[in-house]
Each structure stands twice: as structure tokens, then as C-alpha cells.
Amino acid sequence: MKKFYITTAIDYTNSKPHLGHAYEKIFADVLARWHRLRGEDVYYLTGTDEHGQKVEKAAKSAGKEPQKFVDELVKDFKKMLEKLNISNSDFIRTTDDRHIKVCLEVFKKVFEKGDIYKG
Incomplete structure (x- = not known):
């Protein structure tokens, strides 16, 4: 079976979702859905980006801790x-343990290969 992978941008969580x-x-x-109708094995990923200064500022304005x-x-x-x-296969959060684990593993491999260096 042919595989098809699609991902969206992971939405920034500094405010509620919009149009x-x-x-x-x-x-x-x-x-x-079109690829599924064609008999393909579809993996559709979406999620949220929960880091950054905008999130920190929005949380502070709301009087809440960023994670809450x-x-x-x-x-x-x-x-x-x-x-x-929406028929997504998975929803990932950048604060999910599984996301953090994979990011650290990838960063370590890239660093060990010498692909990260001082400019």
C-alpha cells in the first residue's frame, strides 16, 4: 500500500484558534481524505507549538503560568x-515528552556528526 504523509504547521498557542x-x-x-479514497495509507499530523516569547507574554497578560x-x-x-x-492521525504538542525526546535525540545526532558548529 502506498503511503502518504501530510503535516500542517503546528499552531502557535498565544491565543485561541482563528479562521x-x-x-x-x-x-x-x-x-x-482524497488520498485515503485512492487506497493510500495516510498519516496526517497536526499539533501545537507551545514555546516562545509570544506565549510567555500572552500567559503573563492572562495572569497564568505558561504551561497552564x-x-x-x-x-x-x-x-x-x-x-x-478533521481526520488527523495524530496531534503533537511541543511540550509532549515524546516530542522532547525525539528532538533531543535528533539534536544529539546532528551535533555528534559535526553539523552544528560555531559560525
Whole structure:
């Protein structure tokens, strides 16, 4: 069976989801469903990016710790996917242990190969 992989941008969690987030997920979902209809094994990944200064500032403005702030917003992003009947295979958060583990492994391998160096 032919495999097809599609991913969306991982949404920045400094505010609630908006029409742009929905548009991208719907477009990717149409593509994923079309490939499934063709008999392909589709893996459709989406998720959230929960790091950075904008998230920190938004959390501070809301009077919340950054992790608590993004934990609450992620519920809205997942609810949007459910309401739109998006057929994603997985939802990844940059704060997920599995994401952190893989990032550290990749960084270590790249560093050990000498591909990371002072400019």
C-alpha cells in the first residue's frame, strides 16, 4: 500500500484558534481524505507549538503560568478539529515528552556528526 504523509504547521498557542487555523486544517484534511479514497495509507499530523516569547507574554497578560495557559488553549485547538470533523492521525504538542525526546535525540545526532558548529 502506498503511503502518504501530510503535516500542517503546528499552531502557535498565544491565543485561541482563528479562521486561518481552520482553513489550513480543512485543506490538509481534504487532501488526506482524497488520498485515503485512492487506497493510500495516510498519516496526517497536526499539533501545537507551545514555546516562545509570544506565549510567555500572552500567559503573563492572562495572569497564568505558561504551561497552564497553553494547556487551556490546546483544548480549544482540539475542539476546533473535532467540530470540523478533521481526520488527523495524530496531534503533537511541543511540550509532549515524546516530542522532547525525539528532538533531543535528533539534536544529539546532528551535533555528534559535526553539523552544528560555531559560525
